[in-house]
Amino acid sequence: MLLRFLASLALISAVWSTALAADDVTRHVSEAPFTEVVADLEDAIVNRGYVVDYRGHIGDMLQRTAGDVGSNKPLYRNAEFFQFCSAVASRKAMEADIGNIAYCPYVLFAYETDAEPGKVTVGFRRLPAGPGRDEVNVLLDEIASEASGDL
Numbered sequence: 001m002l003l004r005f006l007a008s009l010a011l012i013s014a015v016w017s018t019a020l021a022a023d024d025v026t027r028h029v030s031e032a033p034f035t036e037v038v039a040d041l042e043d044a045i046v047n048r049g050y051v052v053d054y055r056g057h058i059g060d061m062l063q064r065t066a067g068d069v070g071s072n073k074p075l076y077r078n079a080e081f082f083q084f085c086s087a088v089a090s091r092k093a094m095e096a097d098i099g100n101i102a103y104c105p106y107v108l109f110a111y112e113t114d115a116e117p118g119k120v121t122v123g124f125r126r127l128p129a130g131p132g133r134d135e136v137n138v139l140l141d142e143i144a145s146e147a148s149g150d151l
Helices: 002-023 034-046 058-065 087-096 098-103 133-148
Strands: 025-030 052-056 076-084 106-113 120-125
Touching: 025 133, 034 052, 034 076, 034 106, 034 120, 034 133, 058 076, 087 098, 087 133, 098 133, 106 133, 120 133
Parallel strands: none
Antiparallel strands: 025 120, 052 076, 076 106, 106 120
């Protein structure tokens, strides 16, 4: 009986986590060319005084490895992410809760799907609400909004 209860609890938890995962991503859409949007995204980060620690070309990787994993389904025309950290925002978040180290560095993404060329999505995964994390979410949303032209 205990095993059945634990299995049910695990299933409910998995379903709930999947539902939450879809809701914790903020997206903005632009119809500007992908190259312009990612340039604007990088500028929006750098012009605030942050350093892009890593720029990932996830779309290229997925395209390059599709055959290796037995897939031929096109996903993205373009897809990249930018990773950076903010000494000020990170310190404030970690002073509020030392465990907030789990959320640093911060990541923003931009992609254009193969199914909807010309529509570029810019966004980020929101941190859970809380002291220090709320300010990071505002910062990430400002950057994504600027890059997508929503400001």
